[in-house]
Amino acid sequence: MSRPETSEVTPEQSAELLRLTLPLMSKHNVPVTPRNYAVWFEYVRGDNPELKAELQSLIDAGTRFTAQLNEQLFEKYASGCNVDQFLKIRNEMTDLIEDVAGSLRDVDDDTRRFGGHLDTVVENVQRSSSLEDIRELLRSLVEETRSMRRSTQLLHEHLEAKSQEITLLQEELELERKRASSDPLTGLANRRAFTEALARHAESxxxxxxxxxxxxxxxxxxxVNDTHGHLIGDRVIRFLAQVLRQHTKGSDMAARYGGEEFVVMLPDTGLKGAAVVAEKIRAAMADxxxxxxDNKQPLGRITVSIGVATCQPGEDPMELLNRADQALYKAKQSGRNQLAVDMNTQSVPNTA
Incomplete structure (x- = not known):
């Protein structure tokens, strides 16, 4: 369901994964683009069970990987990794590090040269036979010291400038991290961020x-889409997202799971408390x-159906999500605009 945390891929492992991925993509006539490669690389790597299961199912069924299907797979499983942006930031960071390393090497050369000059001065002082000789040695020492000071000053200024560049890169990475975990339409967490958070809670x-x-x-x-158009449909989706924000707090997490489907995770909340939150959300939408x-015409009554489930000891996150989904299906089958609770562990009145 969610992608577990994995260790960093070594260059040797990356090369081996590349060797396995490209022929597989060629076999199934999948163009080798950065977005497609991100999906198939994850499939070969095997760290995302949900992706691996779906892709294997498509392969077994002999499905043709059209451009539309490839894009859907990327958006579903790999959109959290903006390949182009990642490569841009990585290259900028590499250039910055090489630049700083080059400056340090230059100063290191200057330092060794200065140290060598000091050794020479010491030797010549011991061999000097007149004040004039010592005066000349002091003059050369002063010149070398000034040169070394200028070199270290330039390094300081250079490192200060690079420090500012690093700060900008950090801000860019933070923005990318937020973008990768957010749904662009609603600003809520996206499916990937939600499934990863759910897995972390389940592991605890x-x-x-x-x-x-x-x-x-x-x-x-x-x-709604057929009657009013997709722009109005998007507005309804954003309104539901706003309702979810108003009825979640603290460590609660609301996410857009896909299309018109949303999910809310309520840590430290039992079945009764979850049903109360669900009913508030249902009522807020119905009211x-x-x-x-554009024309101030009413959209009509917009309602939601909600499935509620709570975790069981040692339960896989996918099973918990599946039970909540089954409860949602029950609410739909029972007439919509209501909530249904999974497992019949507690009787909760449905409100239409």
Whole structure:
């Protein structure tokens, strides 16, 4: 489901993965672009079970990897890694390090030369036979000292400039990190960020009934798009995201899971508390009076269905998510605009 943390790939391992990935892409007629390579590299590497399972299923079914399918796979599994941006930042960092290293080497050469000159001065002082000889040695020592000072001053200024460049790179990397974990339409966490966070919580071994999930889907969303257009549909999605922000706090995490489907993770929350949060979200959407911004015409009642599930001892995150999804399906089948609780562990009234 989520990609576990892995150790850094060595150059030797990277070369071997490259050797295995390219023929596989060629075999299935997948163009070798950075985005496609990111997907198939992860498949060969095997660290993303969800990606590996889906790609293997497509291969076994003899599916043709069209440009559209390749793009969908990238957006679903590898969009957290902006290949072009990553290469740009990596190259900038490499150039910066080489530049600084070159400056340090230059100063190191100057330092060794200065040290050699000092040794020569010491030797000549011992052999000098007149004050004039010592005066000449002192003069050359003063010149070399001034030269060394200028060299170290230039290094200081150079390193100061490079320090500012490093700060800018750090800011750029932080922006890229946020972009990679955010849904561009809503600003909420994206699917990858959510699944990774869920996996971390599951690994911590939460006590039973202390980690809850809400799986949320906008009812009849296709009708909204068909009737009002995709721009209005996007506005409805952003409005639901706003509602989720208003009803989550602290370590809670709301994410857009895909399309009109959202998910909320509620740590330290049992089934009863999760149902309360779910009902507030449902009611907020049902009570909203959304209108078109262009002609002020009402959009009609926009509702959501919600599935609720809580973790079980030693449960795989995928199973918890699947149970929340099954509860959502139950809410849809029961008439929509309501919540359904998984496992029948507690009776929670549905509100239409």
């Amino acid at each position: 071994g939460p006590a039973p009934d202390t980690l809850a999930l809400l799986m949320i889907n906008i009812d009849h969303f296709k009708n 909203a009076k959304l209108v078109r911004s």
